[in-house]
Amino acid sequence: MSQLWQFALIGLAGGGAYALVALGVVAVYRGSGVLNFAQGAIGMVGSYVFWDLHAGSEGGAGLYGGTTSSGAVASLPVAPAMLIGVASGAVLGLLFYLLVVRLLRNVPDMAKVVATLGLMLLLQSAVVKRYGTESHLLPPLFGRGKIKILGGLVTYDTLAILVVTIGLAVGLSLMFSRTKLGMNATALRENPTAASGIGISPHPTGLITWGVGGAMAAFAGILLIPVIGLTPDALTLLVIPAMAAALVGRFNAVWTTVAIGLALGVAESVMRRYSINNGVISSVPFAVIIVTVVLGGAAMPGRGEALSGRLPRAGSGRLRPVTGLVWVLAAVAIPLFAAPSWSAAMTNSALFGLLGLSVVVVTGYAGQISVACAALAGFGSFAAARASSDLHLPFLVCLIVGTAAAVLLGVVFGAPAVRVRGVNLAIVTLGLSLAVENLVLSQPKMTGGLDGLHIHRPNLFGLDLSPSAHPDRFAYVCIAAFVLCGLAVLNLRRGEAGRRLLAVRANERGAAALGVSVPGTKLGAFAISAGIAGLAGALSAFQFQLADFTDFGVFRSISVLAFTVVGGVGFVAGAVFAATTAVGGVVATAISDLLSVDSIDAWLSIATGLVVLDAMVRSPSGIVPAQAALKDAVVRLVARAARRGPAPAAGDGGHAGAAAATAGGPVSFEPSCPVPAGETVLVARDIRVTYGTAVAVDGVSFELAAGRVVGVIGPNGAGKTSLIDAVTGFTRTSGGSVELLGRDISALRAPARARHGLGRTFQNLELFDDLSVRENVLTGLDGRGPLAYVRDLFWPRRGVLSDAAAAAVTLLGLDDVLDTVVADLPQGRRRMVAIARLVAQRPAAVLLDEPAAGLNGSERRTASELFRLLARQSGAAVLLVEHNIDVVAATCDHVVVLDFGRVIASGSPDEVLCDPAVRAAYLGKLSGEAQGEPAAEPEPAAETVVEAGGPIAPVAG
Ligand SMILES: Nc1ncnc2c1ncn2[C@@H]1O[C@H](COP(=O)(O)OP(=O)(O)OP(=O)(O)O)[C@@H](O)[C@H]1O
Known part of the structure; x- marks a missing residue:
C-alpha cells in the first residue's frame, strides 16, 4: 500500500505538468476561441532554450556559450535560465497571436486548427534541426530535498510543479471571473457579434491569454526535464494528455482540468508500479478522450448551436479531362525517363497523395477534422506485412488485407467519434494516432522485434514489382493506386453518398430532417477514408524487404492534413498538391537535384510549417479554390465587358x-x-x-x-x-x-x-x-x-x-x-x-x-x-x-x-382569433404594438391589427 502511495506521489510531477499545459490550452481557448494544438510545442521550445542556457553549452557553443577565465564552458544558473525559458514561451505565444491568430478571426474553424498544427510542425522540425532528437536528462532543478506526506516522499521539484499549477489555476479562475478582461473574454465567446457591437475588442484578451499560455507551457516543459527528459517529440506531444484533461473540463472548467491532469499523471505512475506495458500506459489519455466523447458527445447539435462555422469550399467532383490527362502523362513519364531516384520520389508522392485523398473524404467532404490518416495507414501496413510475412499471402491479397484492417479500425474508433464534431474530433484522432503507435507500431511483439517482419517480393501475375529491383514498376503500381482512388473520390463527390456527406458537413439538423443518418454518414466517410489510408499503408509495407513502421507517427498525419488543407481540402486537386510535397517526394527530389544536396527533408519540414501558416492567413480554403475563384472572377469580368452591361445577381428574377x-x-x-x-x-x-x-x-x-x-x-x-x-x-x-x-x-x-x-x-x-x-x-x-x-x-x-x-x-x-x-x-x-x-x-x-x-x-x-x-x-x-x-x-x-x-x-381561425383568452395571451400584444409598442416583425405591405372586441382585419400599410 505504501509503495502504491509512493508511486501515486511520484505521478503528481507528470500530472502537474499535464495540468499546466492543459490550463494553458483552456486559457488560450477562453481568451481567443482557438484550440491550440501547439501548446506542447511552445513549451518544448521554452524548455530547449532553458536547457541550452543552463546545460546545453557544456558541449560547445550554445545559446549562452560563456566561458570562465580558466576557459571552461560556463552555464547560467537555474533561476535566470528558467526565467528566460519561460519568457521565450510567452514571446512565442504573443508572436503567434500577433502574426497569425489575430488575422484568423473570420476563417473556418478548420483553418484555425490547421494553423496551430502548422505551428506545431514548424517548432518541432526547427528544434530537431537545431538540437537533434537525442534525449537530455537533468538533475532535479530545486535540489534533491524531499518532504514527507502521509509516509510518502515528494521531491521539491514535484512540489514546485504543484504549487505553480495550483497558483496559476487560482489566478486564471480569478482572471476569468473577476476581471474586466475575463468578462470581456466570456462575452466575446458567448456572443461575438453583440460583444463587438458594444465595443469589446478581442485583442487584449487574446494577446494576454496567448502570452500567459505560452509561459505556462514553457514552465511545464522545463519542470518536466528531470522527470521525463528532454526530447522534441515527448514535450510536443504533451498536448495530448493536456487536451484530454481540457476536454473533460469542456475547455472551460479550470479545476476539473487540473484534477484530470493530475489524475492522469498519478494513474500512469501507478500503472508503472504494476509493470503494465508502456504502450498501454501512454494510451491512457486516449481512453479518457474516448470515454469523455462517448459520455458527453451529442449525436446531433442542439437548436441554435453553432454548427461547423464557415467551411472550406468543396469541389463539384467533375473531372477536367485535359488537366487529368496532363497529370497522368507526367506521372507516367517521370519513372520512364528520369533517373531511378525519381521512381522512389514518385512512389513517395503517390503514397502521400493517397493519404491526402483519405483526408479529402473525411475532412473535405464530411467536415470531420481528422489527424489519424498515418496511424490508419500504419495499421494497414502492419496487417499487410503480417499477411505477407506470416501467411505468405500474394501481394494483391495483402493489399486487400491491409485495406480491410484499416477500414475495421476506422469504423471501430469512428463509432464513438461520430458523436463529436469539428475540433473535438481532431483531439480524438490525435489520441487514436498515439494509441496505434504505442499499442501496435512500436510494440516489438507485434512488429517482429529485432528480426523485424520479412516481406515477400511483390509480384502481380508473375511480374516482379520489387522496389529494389524494379523501382519504376513499383512506382507505377503506387501511381495507379493514387489515380484510381482519385477517380473514386471524384465519383463519390458526384454521387448520392457525396451529397449526403456534404449535407451532413453543412448542417446536421437539416440532414437529419431529411432522414439522413448523421452518425451513419460520418461512419461511411471514416470507413472510405480509412480504406484509402490503409491501401497506402499496405503498399508502403512492400517498399522495403524488412517492414518499417517508423513513418506513421502523428506528425505525418499532421503534415498530410496541413498540406491537403493548403492545397484545398474539398478538392481531389488538394491531395495532388499534397502529393508533390511529400518527404522524399517530387518537390524534395527536384530541389535536392537542383541544389545538388543529399537531403533537404529537414528544411522541407520547417518550410512546411511556414507555408501552412502563410496559407491559412491568405487563403484558408486552400490554393486550388482560391485560384478557381480568381479564374471565375476573370471569366465573369470578361463576359460582363463583352455584354457591356451588369450581370444579373444570383437569385434575382424568376421569382x-x-x-x-x-x-x-x-x-x-x-x-x-x-x-x-x-x-x-x-x-x-x-x-x-x-x-x-x-x-x-x-x-x-x-x-x-x-x-x-x-x-x-x-x-x-x-x-x-x-x-x-x-x-x-x-x-x-x-x-x-x-x-x-x-x-x-x-x-x-x-x-x-x-x-x-x-x-x-x-x-x-x-x-x-x-x-x-x-x-x-x-x-x-x-x-x-x-x-x-x-x-x-x-x-x-x-x-x-x-x-x-x-x-x-x-x-x-x-x-x-x-x-x-x-x-x-x-x-x-x-x-x-x-x-x-x-x-x-x-x-x-x-x-x-x-x-x-x-x-x-x-x-x-x-x-x-x-x-x-x-x-x-x-x-x-x-x-x-x-x-x-x-x-x-x-x-x-x-x-x-x-x-x-x-x-x-x-377551433376555426375565426373562432380562435376572437377568443378573449387568446387575445389576452397573444393578440393583445399585437394590439399593443399597433398602439406604439415595438412590433416583433415589421409588416411592410399590410398590418394586422386587433381592435378591442372586433374581428381581425388587414389594413393597408
Ligand atoms: N435548449 C433550451 N434550453 C432551455 N430552454 C429552452 C431551450 N429551448 C427553448 N427553451 C425555452 O423553452 C420555452 C419555449 O421555447 P420555444 O422556442 O419552443 O417557443 P416558441 O413558441 O417557438 O418561441 P418563438 O415564437 O420565439 O420561436 C422558452 O421559454 C424558451 O426560452
Missing part, C-alpha cells in the same frame, strides 16, 4: 414563377400521402418537453388529417418550436407519444421519423449552404442505404429531379437558380428552397416552423397559397407554426393556440 404558378399555372404537387383526404395522419398525445426545471411544452395533444392545415400560434416562448422538435424527434420529450399513419414512432430518432414520412422545416431553414439548389432538393430525394458508399465510388448515382421535385421547383420559382449555390440566394428564395427540399421528400405529414418569417407582403401571400396547395394537391397533413395572423387566417382549417406550453384555445 415571379412562384406567383404565376400559384395563380393557376400548369404544374402541381404530386400526391405524397398514402391515405385519403380527411383521414388522420398524425396524432400527438400529451407531449411534454422540459429544459432542466423549465416546462416548455406541457401536455399538448393534436391531430393532423390528410389534406388539411392546422395552425399553431402563440406568443414568443409559448413552446411552438419545442412542440415541433418533440414531434419530429429533435428534442427529448419527458412524456407523450406520436403516432404516424397508425404506427407509434415515439421511440424513433429524428432521421427514422423522417424516413417514415414526417417532414419539417426549421425557423432558421438549416439549408445545405454550400450545395446548389438542385443538390439541396436531390438530397431530399436520395436513397438512404449504406450501399451508396461503395456503389458511388465506382458508379456515382448523380440523381435527377423526380417529377414531383421538378414540379415543386417550378412552382416555387426556382428554375432559374437550380445550379446556384444556396448561400448566394436572398432570404425569400432560401425559404422556397427549404420548402422545395421538403416537398421532394414526399412526406405524409409536414410541420412548418414559421415558413413565412422574413418574407415581404406579396411573398407571404404566395407562401400562404403554396401551403394550401401543398395540403390539397399532395394530400399531406400540414402543421403550420406562424406568427403572422394574415397567413394563419388565409391558410389554416383549424388553429391551436399555445401559451406557456399549454393549449389555451383551439
Whole structure:
C-alpha cells in the first residue's frame, strides 16, 4: 500500500505538468476561441532554450556559450535560465497571436486548427534541426530535498510543479471571473457579434491569454526535464494528455482540468508500479478522450448551436479531362525517363497523395477534422506485412488485407467519434494516432522485434514489382493506386453518398430532417477514408524487404492534413498538391537535384510549417479554390465587358414563377400521402418537453388529417418550436407519444421519423449552404442505404429531379437558380428552397416552423397559397407554426393556440382569433404594438391589427 502511495506521489510531477499545459490550452481557448494544438510545442521550445542556457553549452557553443577565465564552458544558473525559458514561451505565444491568430478571426474553424498544427510542425522540425532528437536528462532543478506526506516522499521539484499549477489555476479562475478582461473574454465567446457591437475588442484578451499560455507551457516543459527528459517529440506531444484533461473540463472548467491532469499523471505512475506495458500506459489519455466523447458527445447539435462555422469550399467532383490527362502523362513519364531516384520520389508522392485523398473524404467532404490518416495507414501496413510475412499471402491479397484492417479500425474508433464534431474530433484522432503507435507500431511483439517482419517480393501475375529491383514498376503500381482512388473520390463527390456527406458537413439538423443518418454518414466517410489510408499503408509495407513502421507517427498525419488543407481540402486537386510535397517526394527530389544536396527533408519540414501558416492567413480554403475563384472572377469580368452591361445577381428574377404558378399555372404537387383526404395522419398525445426545471411544452395533444392545415400560434416562448422538435424527434420529450399513419414512432430518432414520412422545416431553414439548389432538393430525394458508399465510388448515382421535385421547383420559382449555390440566394428564395427540399421528400405529414418569417407582403401571400396547395394537391397533413395572423387566417382549417406550453384555445381561425383568452395571451400584444409598442416583425405591405372586441382585419400599410 505504501509503495502504491509512493508511486501515486511520484505521478503528481507528470500530472502537474499535464495540468499546466492543459490550463494553458483552456486559457488560450477562453481568451481567443482557438484550440491550440501547439501548446506542447511552445513549451518544448521554452524548455530547449532553458536547457541550452543552463546545460546545453557544456558541449560547445550554445545559446549562452560563456566561458570562465580558466576557459571552461560556463552555464547560467537555474533561476535566470528558467526565467528566460519561460519568457521565450510567452514571446512565442504573443508572436503567434500577433502574426497569425489575430488575422484568423473570420476563417473556418478548420483553418484555425490547421494553423496551430502548422505551428506545431514548424517548432518541432526547427528544434530537431537545431538540437537533434537525442534525449537530455537533468538533475532535479530545486535540489534533491524531499518532504514527507502521509509516509510518502515528494521531491521539491514535484512540489514546485504543484504549487505553480495550483497558483496559476487560482489566478486564471480569478482572471476569468473577476476581471474586466475575463468578462470581456466570456462575452466575446458567448456572443461575438453583440460583444463587438458594444465595443469589446478581442485583442487584449487574446494577446494576454496567448502570452500567459505560452509561459505556462514553457514552465511545464522545463519542470518536466528531470522527470521525463528532454526530447522534441515527448514535450510536443504533451498536448495530448493536456487536451484530454481540457476536454473533460469542456475547455472551460479550470479545476476539473487540473484534477484530470493530475489524475492522469498519478494513474500512469501507478500503472508503472504494476509493470503494465508502456504502450498501454501512454494510451491512457486516449481512453479518457474516448470515454469523455462517448459520455458527453451529442449525436446531433442542439437548436441554435453553432454548427461547423464557415467551411472550406468543396469541389463539384467533375473531372477536367485535359488537366487529368496532363497529370497522368507526367506521372507516367517521370519513372520512364528520369533517373531511378525519381521512381522512389514518385512512389513517395503517390503514397502521400493517397493519404491526402483519405483526408479529402473525411475532412473535405464530411467536415470531420481528422489527424489519424498515418496511424490508419500504419495499421494497414502492419496487417499487410503480417499477411505477407506470416501467411505468405500474394501481394494483391495483402493489399486487400491491409485495406480491410484499416477500414475495421476506422469504423471501430469512428463509432464513438461520430458523436463529436469539428475540433473535438481532431483531439480524438490525435489520441487514436498515439494509441496505434504505442499499442501496435512500436510494440516489438507485434512488429517482429529485432528480426523485424520479412516481406515477400511483390509480384502481380508473375511480374516482379520489387522496389529494389524494379523501382519504376513499383512506382507505377503506387501511381495507379493514387489515380484510381482519385477517380473514386471524384465519383463519390458526384454521387448520392457525396451529397449526403456534404449535407451532413453543412448542417446536421437539416440532414437529419431529411432522414439522413448523421452518425451513419460520418461512419461511411471514416470507413472510405480509412480504406484509402490503409491501401497506402499496405503498399508502403512492400517498399522495403524488412517492414518499417517508423513513418506513421502523428506528425505525418499532421503534415498530410496541413498540406491537403493548403492545397484545398474539398478538392481531389488538394491531395495532388499534397502529393508533390511529400518527404522524399517530387518537390524534395527536384530541389535536392537542383541544389545538388543529399537531403533537404529537414528544411522541407520547417518550410512546411511556414507555408501552412502563410496559407491559412491568405487563403484558408486552400490554393486550388482560391485560384478557381480568381479564374471565375476573370471569366465573369470578361463576359460582363463583352455584354457591356451588369450581370444579373444570383437569385434575382424568376421569382415571379412562384406567383404565376400559384395563380393557376400548369404544374402541381404530386400526391405524397398514402391515405385519403380527411383521414388522420398524425396524432400527438400529451407531449411534454422540459429544459432542466423549465416546462416548455406541457401536455399538448393534436391531430393532423390528410389534406388539411392546422395552425399553431402563440406568443414568443409559448413552446411552438419545442412542440415541433418533440414531434419530429429533435428534442427529448419527458412524456407523450406520436403516432404516424397508425404506427407509434415515439421511440424513433429524428432521421427514422423522417424516413417514415414526417417532414419539417426549421425557423432558421438549416439549408445545405454550400450545395446548389438542385443538390439541396436531390438530397431530399436520395436513397438512404449504406450501399451508396461503395456503389458511388465506382458508379456515382448523380440523381435527377423526380417529377414531383421538378414540379415543386417550378412552382416555387426556382428554375432559374437550380445550379446556384444556396448561400448566394436572398432570404425569400432560401425559404422556397427549404420548402422545395421538403416537398421532394414526399412526406405524409409536414410541420412548418414559421415558413413565412422574413418574407415581404406579396411573398407571404404566395407562401400562404403554396401551403394550401401543398395540403390539397399532395394530400399531406400540414402543421403550420406562424406568427403572422394574415397567413394563419388565409391558410389554416383549424388553429391551436399555445401559451406557456399549454393549449389555451383551439377551433376555426375565426373562432380562435376572437377568443378573449387568446387575445389576452397573444393578440393583445399585437394590439399593443399597433398602439406604439415595438412590433416583433415589421409588416411592410399590410398590418394586422386587433381592435378591442372586433374581428381581425388587414389594413393597408
Ligand atoms: N435548449 C433550451 N434550453 C432551455 N430552454 C429552452 C431551450 N429551448 C427553448 N427553451 C425555452 O423553452 C420555452 C419555449 O421555447 P420555444 O422556442 O419552443 O417557443 P416558441 O413558441 O417557438 O418561441 P418563438 O415564437 O420565439 O420561436 C422558452 O421559454 C424558451 O426560452
